[in-house]
Amino acid sequence: MSASWMLEIQNLHVAYGAVRVLEKISLNVAAGEIVCVLGANGAGKTSLLRAISNTMVQRSGRIAVAGQDVMNRSASQIVRLGVAHVPDGRGTFAHLSVEENLRLGAFARKGGFSQDALERTLGYFPRLRERYRQQAGTLSGGEQQMLAIGRALMLDPHLLLLDEPSFGLAPRIVGDIFDILRQINAAHQTSVVLVEQNAAMALNLAARAYLLETGRIVLSGSAVELRSDHAVRRAYLGS
Ligand SMILES: Nc1ncnc2c1ncn2[C@@H]1O[C@H](COP(=O)(O)OP(=O)(O)OP(=O)(O)O)[C@@H](O)[C@H]1O
Ligand SMILES: [Mg+2]
Numbered sequence: 001m002s003a004s005w006m007l008e009i010q011n012l013h014v015a016y017g018a019v020r021v022l023e024k025i026s027l028n029v030a031a032g033e034i035v036c037v038l039g040a041n042g043a044g045k046t047s048l049l050r051a052i053s054n055t056m057v058q059r060s061g062r063i064a065v066a067g068q069d070v071m072n073r074s075a076s077q078i079v080r081l082g083v084a085h086v087p088d089g090r091g092t093f094a095h096l097s098v099e100e101n102l103r104l105g106a107f108a109r110k111g112g113f114s115q116d117a118l119e120r121t122l123g124y125f126p127r128l129r130e131r132y133r134q135q136a137g138t139l140s141g142g143e144q145q146m147l148a149i150g151r152a153l154m155l156d157p158h159l160l161l162l163d164e165p166s167f168g169l170a171p172r173i174v175g176d177i178f179d180i181l182r183q184i185n186a187a188h189q190t191s192v193v194l195v196e197q198n199a200a201m202a203l204n205l206a207a208r209a210y211l212l213e214t215g216r217i218v219l220s221g222s223a224v225e226l227r228s229d230h231a232v233r234r235a236y237l238g239s
Helices: 045-053 075-080 098-105 115-124 126-130 141-153 171-188 199-205 223-227 230-237
Strands: 005-016 019-030 034-038 058-065 083-086 159-163 191-196 208-213 216-222
Touching (some): 005 045, 005 191, 019 034, 019 045, 075 083, 115 126, 141 159, 159 171, 208 223
Antiparallel strands (some): 005 058
16 A cells, blocks of 8 residues: 555445445545545445445445555544544534534544644634534534534544535535635645535546446546546536
8 A cells, every 4th residue: 555645445345234335446545635526316425435434334345544554443543543524414513502513523633622723723714713602503504514624624634525515505605615625625735535416616626536326436537537528527517
């Protein structure tokens, strides 16, 4: 395994009990790189992120984070390696305040709560500072997505796993959030795996992309290549 890859996946198979959902997945993310995984409903995008963070799925094959094999590591050990998973549906605690959600985000952090990480996070998301004491459940959809990403940033992650951050949000808010992701990536060389159905936005942000269809990778290449691919254009870009 090469240490220059932040994430290296080889021949990964994923199942829920007897139900096999991903087969023979190979995918790499370089340090500081943003990679997106595109695919229709049910293709296995969420399951792929769950396999990386070792939550809720059975997996076999090989996954390494920064050169370290994580197939025998627990979910919390993988978090400690700097992998932060922002799940689909955001996973924030509705009855807790913004502040409490952010503090909980730091719970699994190596070294515990960090004031620096909090200030950085609130710097990226000034809206969260404005709504610091507000209950998360009363935030707008866009603000809740910001909180979910903010909570992940409290871990000072090396690798961010984002599951459809654009889901249900107006294009302008998605644009704002993707801009912030670009800034975070540039400032800290944070690697990102972005799972999206919003191919146009994702291919704008990512350097490279993989296309997942019913549990298999059917296409991969630079974002530029995928954007000009006929099948991608027809199925995901509507042109
Ligand atoms: N807990 C589970 N138990 C059994 N099967 C599951 C479970 N979660 C997902 N699946 C199945 O795994 C397959 C892939 O689902 P997954 O959620 O990974 O797809 P997805 O690409 O994220 O879809 P979407 O775009 O709708 O979020 C689907 O056929 C789904 O029904
Ligand atoms: Mg999903």
